Amino acid sequence: MNNYVVCTKINPSVSLIPCRISQKISRFFSLLVALGFAVAANVSLAQDGLPSTDQDSTATYPATYFADFDPHSVSDMLDRIPGINVARGGPGGGGGGPGSSRGSNRRGLGAGGDQVLINGRRIAGKENEGNDQLSRIPASQVEYIEIIRGTSGDLDVRGGGQVINIVMLDAESSSTIAYELNADRSWDGTYTPGVRVSLSGQGGALDYFVTGEREPQYQLNRSSEHSVFPDGSPNDRLQKETTQEASPLTLVGNFGYEFSERDLVHLNLQWSEDNQDTELNRIIVDDKFENPVLSLQFEDLPSDSETWEVGGDYEHIFSNGSRFKTLFVVNEKDDLFVRERYDVDSSDRTKTLFLSSSELTKERIVRTSYTFDVFDTQSLEVGVERAQTILDTSLQLGLLTGDEISDRFGGLSPVTDANGAVEEMRYEYFAVHNWQLNNRMSLESTLLFEDSTIKQSGDISQSRDFDFVRPKIDYRFDITPSLQFRTTIEKDVSQLSFGDYTTSAETNRGSDDDRNQLEGNPDLEQxxxxxxxxNLEYRLPNDSGVINTNLFYHDLEDVIEKVDVSTEDDVLSANGNIGDGERYGLKIDGSLRLGFLGQPNMLVTTSLELEDSEVTDPFTGMKRRLSRGGRGEFNIGLRHDIPSRNMNWGFSIRNHFDGNNITYDIDKNEEYEGSNSYFSWVEIQGWGGLTYRFEARDEFVRCRSRDRFENRSVGDGGLRELEKSCWDTGTVLALKVRGTF
Structure with a gap:
């Protein structure tokens, strides 16, 4: 067995982080702010083309700003901008739970998106959004980049803290081919190659971007676990080794055609395939006997996933400046997961478990809006979105019980045969009023009405109707062109996860060996x-840095966590509503160029997030944090560009705070120790005008403590087992060779 160091737990009743750490972090950020203000006026950058900030607090970075760095892609360009982590991080702080309406898993399009525009326009897609294109678009095609800090009726996305707008070069005819060859080396010596090729350009009124990529994915996970009974006597020990291999293939095409100065159409296509082969070897030592008993197990866990998506939009600009726009998205995702477990005796294998889970998800979305000026300083956008989502699921569980067997259940005896279908028809009616109060203040008000029907068929048949009103206010005040205050008040309503309605497989690669399937809850509420x-943001003069602070408070209702759905024979739980709660915290981001140390091309980036929450546990009745609520994290990174040597290097370190990061369930609590990870690189331009990039990344050893209980819906349940496990995925080295022609 491997021996891992166990970090000391922090009492949940104490403050967010230990006092000494808090003082050190406070001193660090105080020093950062002081240095920033003291030296900002004296900083001069090594490159030409300083960014400009207009009266709307939009920072513009021309292509000449990045010339000395010779970036390969738009993502490389953004990495050189101080404070870009604020813009790319999205609005606000605090995560969403199972009921979050944000992120790529949301149904429908909504007004938000991922806050990345291409030529001022949003890419109509879910899997194929603007942020997904940043590492694919060649830097040579970019004219300038805007960081939009204000609000406007002309923006294609709403509700974000900041918006990134990538403006492409306008030419009669041009094209660029960019390519990347890469290879990863895992800690067991396994090499996995990958390739990416993209073609971008324009010809007359047509602009296009086509890319194909096959990225390597290989992971070796070694873990150990030991278990004891409440009296301290030994139960068992486990060692596991899991290998996962995949080479997902993705094809993307984005096309735009400008019929006239007032009519523009886009078509976006994406297809991807991800087939993973996962194998797990498990050694179990039963310590309950005087002479420990050794047993071996093997699991085969293949999974197949295929996704396609078609999206597009049409925009017409009227002579008075009003805009009509329609977007559509049609997509489909087909997932299949199989888990087969064998008891191993010498060279013989006996299958003891078969689990098969399939999910087919379809989505059809249309969104139409009309934007017009009410007065010179006020605009109004009105529109409607229609979204249909369909999920078909099937789950088969077979065990070695000695009863009649079936080929559908892997040659084992049927235990569970669950089938279900869920369909949602949702309409979203919205109005967005943007008011430029004066040249320094803006107010954007949103009123959204959502009307939906969710139908379920299969093992359970029912239909439920929902309707919600969701208002939002976004106020921004440019105290100076460099100092901006932002505040938002918003009513958010979650989107129910269809996976919570029906029985599904435990697909987390056997993280809990005692659980095979997850129960559904058809009575779940949003x-x-x-x-x-x-939010308060200050951009230091001469582009020498950015300091951003964010305070957030979320008043939660009908929180979604685990509830009791036990039967007479089994202790079971499922996602359900446990009552009201709250989440609050603070996030500070800082970026600082070290020009005062004679290193204007050295950029230090830091972030600190402190978070707390409270909810009433449905099993114990005690106040506690939200499941996996955590305490926060501290991150630091350094980037050093050396144009004279045509190279750059850097690193980033992420550190999640220890203490009370717990997942609560009816028969167990799982506490995760603070996770740490690092990423480093060295990049140099060399032979053939190519860029060579060396990377190293590691997530270090991670550990989890699990306390197992009897049924806690009856009395205190009784503690029956304590487990401690740690796992390590090792260091991964990578080489990337990039070029364009």
Whole structure:
């Protein structure tokens, strides 16, 4: 067995982080702010083309700003901008739970998106959004980049803290081919190659971007676990080794055609395939006997996933400046997961478990809006979105019980045969009023009405109707062109996860060996919240840095966590509503160029997030944090560009705070120790005008403590077992060779 160091637990009743750490972090950020203000005026950058900030607080970075760095892609360009982590991080702080309406897993399009625009326009897609294109678009095609800090009726996305707008070069005819060859080396010596090729350009009124990529994915996970009974006597020990191999293939095409100065159409296509082969070897030592008993197990866990998506939009600009726009998205995702477990005796294998889970998800979305000026300083956008989502699921569980067998259940005896279908028809009616109060203040008000029907068929048949009103206010005040205050008040309503309605497989690669399937809950209600956020951002003069602070408070209603759905024979839980709660915290981001140390091309980036929450546990009745609520994290990174040597290097370190990061369930609590990870690189331009990049990344050893209980819906349940496990995925080295022609 491997011996891992166990970090000391922190009492949940104490403050967010230990006092000494808090003082050190406070001193660090105080020093950062002081240095920034003291030296900003004296900093001069090594490159030409300084960014400009207009009266709307939009920072513009021309292509000449990045010339000395010779970036390969748009992502490389953004990495050189101080404070870009604020813009790319999205609005506000605090994560969403199972009921979050944000992120790529949301149904429908909504007004938000991922806050990345291409030529001022949003890419109509879910899997194929603007942020997904940043590492694919060649830097040579970019004219300038805007960081939009204000609000406007002309923006294609709403509700973000900041918006990134990538403006492409306008030419009669041009094209660029960019390519990347890469290879990863895992800690067991396994090499996995990958390739990416993209073609981008324009010809007359047509602009296009086509890419194909096959990225290597290989992971070797070694873990150990030991278990004891409440009296301290030994139970068992486990060692596991899991290998996962995949080479996902993705094809993307984005096309735009400008019929006239007032009519523009886009078509976006994406297809991807991800087939993973996972194998798990398990050694179990039963310590309950005087002479420990050794047993071996093997698991085969293949999974197949295929996704396609078609999206597009049409925009017409009227002579008075009003805009009509329609977007559509049609997509489909087909997932299949199989888990087969064998008891191993010498060279013989006996299958003891078969689990098969299939999910087919379809989505059809249309969104139409009309934007017009009410007065010179006020605009109004009105529109409607229609979204249909369909999920078909099937799950088969077979065990070695000695009863009649079936080929559908892997040659074992049927235990569970669950089938279900869920369909949602949702309409979203919205109005967005943007008011430029004066040249320094803006107020954007949103009123959204959502009307939906969710139908379920299969093992359970029912239909439920929902309707919600979701208001939002976004106020921004440019105290100076460099100092901005932002505040938002928003009513958010979650989107129910269709996976919570039906029985599904435990697909987390056997993280809990005692659980094979997850129960569904057809009576689940949406989680609601009022979100209050305040943000203060200061951009240091001469592009020498950015300091950003964010305070957030979320008043939660109908929180979604595990509830009791036990039967007479089994202790079971499923996602359900456990009552009201709250989440609050603070996030500070800082970026600083070290020009005062004679290193204007050295950029230090830091972030600190402190978070706390409270909810009533449905099993014990005690106040506690939200499941996996955590305490926060501290991250630091350094980037050093050396144009004279045509190279750059850097690193980033992420550190999640220890203490009370717990997942609560009816028969167990799982506490995760603070995770740490690092990423480093060295990049140099060399032979053939190519860029060579060396990377190293590691997530270090991670550990989890699990306390197992009897049924806690009856009395205290009784503690029956304590487990401690640690796992390590090792260091991964990578080489990337990039070029364009």
């Amino acid at each position: 989680e609601k919240s009022w979100r209050y956020e305040a």
